[in-house]
Amino acid sequence: LIEFKNINKTFGREPNLVHALKDVSFKIYPGEFVAILGPSGSGKTTLMNIVGLIDKPDDGGLYIDGLNMGDKPDKVYSKLRNQKIGFVFQKFNLISKYDALYNVALPLLHRGKSYKEAKEAAAITLDRVGLENRHHHKPNELSGGQQQRVAIARALVGESPLILADEPTGALDKKTGGEILDLFEDLNGQGKTIVMITHDLDIASKAKRIIRVDDGRIFED
């Protein structure tokens, strides 16, 4: 499904050059449940953003379903992203002027679904993450963990085959975090591919494979 071949990514320039990913190679197959662990600043989000087609490597090959993404125009990236990927961002990236329901409906509206259909699916997904009474709250009228759950709902509403989650339970108590993890396990059971960055070793132990990131390099047992 996803292949990295000798991928490098740097930010900034001398003397502030940061080599965030160094010669990273791995494959993720359809239906896998992968946890990505590593210290703060080690390159996990940078790696995930390339998997999620919202950033590009400086060097090396990125293959999606065998397709070499390197020479494709931006609209191929955004089309694949909209149709195939649900992404829970580390900083949530909710739109502050819209309420929870509309934020979650947006990916479906972008795919051309009707307003009625998109809102119904958004309502169901918000309920599934425990936000039944918060549909019409805007992000700044929600607690940190509630905002995180809106971000999760938005990633799941489109029933995408690939779900990327950058620390999806960081703002949640143990019980609520466990419920979100159960949800991901159910989706994986339905055949969806899940790639999840987490700092929580209990959460990581639920995944079937662990990739560790340290100072821009990856390690697997």
Next chain:
Amino acid sequence: LIEFKNINKTFGREPNLVHALKDVSFKIYPGEFVAILGPSGSGKTTLMNIVGLIDKPDDGGLYIDGLNMGDKPDKVYSKLRNQKIGFVFQKFNLISKYDALYNVALPLLHRGKSYKEAKEAAAITLDRVGLENRHHHKPNELSGGQQQRVAIARALVGESPLILADEPTGALDKKTGGEILDLFEDLNGQGKTIVMITHDLDIASKAKRIIRVDDGRIFED
């Protein structure tokens, strides 16, 4: 040091009225190390924002060092806040156009320290949270956990007697989170009062007292 007497706080209005804090009463004494736990949405941040003098109760009494805050003008709140409180916010609240060093220097500049003095103290504090090589990175050039550590450094740079931390290790791996906790324990050993919201039971166990929040009410063992 801090006393809540029958404090209530609501948001919104019917039919969307949220009763975020319900008849909350407790005291926190100088030098304590208190952990606040509870489910997502239970009212912890709302409580902390009142302790931190950035929000006010709708009902009930707030006393700081015996002073009834209820009838004081806003400039008494902001003066106390600037001089006495270091606050690590759940969403960090960094200023995106300034680099890490300037963000951390700001509380000292607000107190009238010289630019040179403020930057020196900021540099030392950033180093203490492991960000030696990131002084001139802006927030969007930092990882999630690095941004959190800038927020922590900013809360600590003024050596305030009261440190409030809303989920200060939420974006950190176990090791880095442990280092931050050691830092808080050192500061508590120096006599500073620490009030910390956390979802992590290991972190909570390091505190000397636990206050639980559930659906707007507080409970203590």
